Amino acid sequence: MSQVIAVTAGSAFLRAFPPATLGFRLVEVTGPAGIHFRHNSGAYGGKLLPETLGSGCAFLDYDRDGWQDILLVNGMDWPGHKRQRSTLHLYRNNRNGTFTDVTRSAGLDVEMYGMGVSVGDYNNDGYPDILITCVGQNRLFRNTGRGTFVDVTRQSGLAGRQAFSTSALWFDFDGDGLLDLLVCNYVKWSPEHDVFCSLDGKHKSYCTPEAYRGETCWLFHNRGDGSFEDATATSGIFDTSSKSLGVALLDYDQDGWPDVLIANDTQPNKLYRNLHNGKFKDVAVEAGIAFSSEGKARAGMGVDVGDFDNSGIPGIAITNFDNEMIGFYRADRHGLFEDMALSTGIGPASRNTLGFGCVFVDADLDGALDLVAVNGHIDETARFVRGVGYAQAPHLFRNDGKAHFTDVAAQAGSEFAQPKVGRGLAYGDFDRDGDQDILVSANNGPAQLFRNDQLAGNRSIRFHLTGTKSNRDAIGANVRIFHSGMSQSRMVKSGSSYLSQSELPVTFGVGKQDKIERAAIEWPSGRTEEYKQLTSGRAYDCVEAKGIASREGF
C-alpha cells in the first residue's frame, strides 16, 4: 500500500515539476574527436596513495592558432611493476571538431608520474608553457613557439625537489609583469615510506591523509631570466602542516592584488592574502573559510572562484569528501565568507558524493554562473564500506539567478551524467561556437570531452586578453561587463578546479542580448580600460593599452 502511495506521489511530483527543458546539451564527442586517452594510475595492488588521486587535464592554445588544444596528464607504472609505457598526451585542435595527438612531435613523450597541469606564459614570449606537477620531480616545459616543448626543469631552478605535488597555478604575485608559480603539495610520501592502512585489518587499503605528515606549498618567484627562486619561506606561504590539493586565484579583498585560496585535505583551508610586499598572510580562519560551519577541517579537494551572484565579489566552491557536502561560499563586503551550501541546494545534493574537479561555467549562457563538479571515490571498496559508489555521477548545478541551484546533469546529457571516477575538470570553447565545452579526466579511466550545444539561442561574448605591461597571459585581470541593468565579472586565471587548467579567455553569457553597454578591464598592472557598445555573439581581442579588436565570430 505504502509503495503504491509512494509511486503515486512520485509521479505527481514529476507532473508538478516537469523536467525543465534546458537551454543546452552536453554531447560526448571524445571518440569522434579523436581523443583516446586512458589514465594509468600504476595501481598493481600495492595500494600506493598517489594512485587514487590523479590526474588532471587542460585546455590551452599551445600553437596560438586561436583554437583550444587539449592536454591530458598521465601517471605511470611504479618501479618494479612495469607493464606499459604511459605518458601525458597533447592533442592539437584540427579546427574541425577533431584533434590530432601531437605528444611525440611536441616533445612531451616523457614518462613521469604526473598529477596536475598548469599553463602559463612564464617567459612572456606569447606561447603558453606547461608545468606538470608530479609525484617525484615536477616538470616545466617551455613552449618553443614551433610546436614543440623543451624540458627546462633544471634551467628554471625547479629541479632537485621530490614531493607529492598536486595542483599548481601561475600568477604574478609581486606585480612585476612576470608569472610566478605556486605549487601545492599533498603529504610527505614516497614509495619507500608508504604506510600500511587497512579497513579490515588484513588487506591493505588506501590511507587517509591523517596517516601522513603535511607538506608545505611552494611559491617560486620568476626572476625574468628563465629561472625561479624559491619564495616559499620569505613570502610566508611556508606551512608544513598543509595537505593541499586544490588552489585558486582570487582577489578576495578587492585590492587589485592577487590572493590565493588553497583547499586542504583534513587540514584547514588557507586563504593567503597578498600584503603587496611579496608576503602573504593566512586569513582563512578570520575569513570563515578554513573550516566548515561546524568547525571541522573538511577534506578539501577542488576549488573554483566565480562571481555566481553577479555581485562583483567572488564566491567560492570547494569540493569535499562524501558526507561533507560541497562548501559553497559567498563573501560579504568585509571579506567574511558564509557557507551557503544548504540554502542554495548545492549542499544537500552533494552530500553523498566525493567531489574533485569543480568549475564555474555559464553552461546555458543565461548570465548566471553554473557549477560543474566531477565526483568519484578514492577506493574501489568504497561501495562496500560506505555504500556511496566508487564511480559517481558528476554534478551540473544550474543557477536560476536567484541563488538557487538545481542539479541538471542527467538532463544535460546521459553520457555526461554517467558515473565516473572523476578527477580533473576543465572548460574551453574548443569548437569556437561561443560556449564552454567540458573536459573530464578520470582515475584509471578514460578522459571525456563533452561538446556544449546551445538549444535556446543564447549568446555570449568572449574576451581574449593580452598583457603588455602586465603578464602576457593577463592572468589576474578582471573583466566586468554591463548590460540590461546588470553586471557580470570574470577573472583571467590559471589553477582552479583540481589538477587542471581551463582556457584563459573569459566568456560571458548574455542570454538573447545582442549588445552589451560596456566592458571594463582591470589589468594586473593596475591599468583600467573601458569599451562601450560591444556586440555579443563574437569574441574580442584586448591588448593592454592598445585597444580592442573584434573577431569574426569567436
Add this chain to the structure above:
Amino acid sequence: MLLGLVITLATFLAYSWYVNAQIAGLRAVQRDLVDRNRKDSLQLLRIQNDLNSLDVAMRDMLDNDEPYPLAAWSTQFQRVRADLDDAFRLEAQVTVGRRTPEQQEYLGNRLAQFWDAADRIFTLARNGNDKEARDQIRLSLQARLAALNTAVARLLVENNETEEQTGLRIAQIYDRVQRQGYVFLAGALTAILLTSLYLIQSNRRLFAELSILSEQRSELAQKLISTQESTLRYISRELHDEFGQVLTAIGSMLSRMSQRSPQEVALHADLHEIKDVTQSALDNVRTLSQALHPVILDEAGLESALDWYVPKVARQTGIPISYEKSGTPFAAESRLGIHIYRVLQEALNNLTRHSGAGEGWVRLKYQPDCLQLEVEDHGAGFVAPTGNDGIGLVAMRERAELLGGTIQFTRPAEGGTLVRLTVPRSRLESANGS
C-alpha cells in the same frame, strides 16, 4: 473528607514545589558544571591540537629535509601562537573559579617558558645558527612542549573526572527525585484510598440509618394499617353480628306484635313505624358494617367483593366503569385481600373524586405467578399528591408492601392515570395456606 482533600492538595503543591526545586538545581548543575566543563574541554582540546601542530612542526624542523632555513617555520609558529593565545584566553574565561590561582599560574608559566624558548630559537635561526637552534629544540623546546602538553592533558583528565562526578551527582538527583516521586505517589494513593474508604464507610452508615428509619416508618405505617383493619373488621363484625341480630330480632318481635293486635289501628301504625325505623337502622348498620369491612370479602372472597364493589361505585357515582377479569382465578386470603380491596377503593376514590374522568377501567388479572389489579382513567392524570390526598397514596404503597408486592403509578398513552398493583401469587397462597 474536607481534611483529606486539603491534605491531598497540599501534598500535590509540596511535591510540585519539590520537583521544581530539583529541576532548578539540575539546571544549575548543568549550566555551572557540565556546560562550562564541556566548553573548557573543547578549548583544552583545541590547545592540545595546537600543541600537536607545534610538535609536528618541530619534528619537521629537526628532520632537516626541507630546503628552507629554520626561520621559515616562524610564521607557522606565529599562526599557532595566535590560535593558542585565543584558546587560552577563552579557556581561562570558562574555567574561572574552578582552578586555583596556583594552577592557573603554573599553566601560564609553562606557556611563557615555551614561547621564551621558541623565540630564542628563532632568533638563533634568523642569525643563521640553525645547528644551535636545532640543538635547542632538542634540548629545551621539545621538553617544554612536553611539559605543557602534560599540564593540558592533566587538566583534561581533571575535567573528565569532574564530568564523571557531575554525572554521578546528576544521577543522584535523578534517583532522589525518582524515589521521592514513588514516595509521593504511594502517599497520595494512600491518602486517596483512606479518604475513599472513609467516604464509603460514612455513606454506608448514613444509608443504613436511613433504611432503618424507613423500615421503622414503614413498619409503623403497616402496623397502623393492620391495627386499623382489624379494628374496622371487629367493629364491622360487631355491627353486623350484634346490632344486626338485635335489630333483626326487634323486627321479628314487632312483626309478631302487630299480628297479635290487629284491631288497634293506632298501635298498629306505630308498630309499623317502629318496624320501618328498625329496618332502616338495620340497613344502616349493614351498610356501615359493609363500609367498614366488607363482610363479603371474608365470606365470599376477594373476587366476589370486587364483583360487588365495582358496579356499586359505578352506580353510586354515575361514572361508567368497565370491569374485566382474566386468567384462572385463585383464592387470596381475606386478611391480605382486604389490602387489595382497599387499594382498589382508594384508586377508585381518586378516579371518581379527582381525575374528572368520564369513564374508568378496572382489570383483575390472574397471572401464573401473580395477581394484577389495574385501575385506569383518562382524566387529569397523576398529580403529585399533597396534604391528605397524599396519605392515600402512601397507604396504597404501604399496603403493597404489606402484600409483598409493588404498586406503580403510570400515565397511559391517552393521558390520565394507570394504577397497577402486582402481588406475587406465592404470597397470596402461602398466606392462604398458613
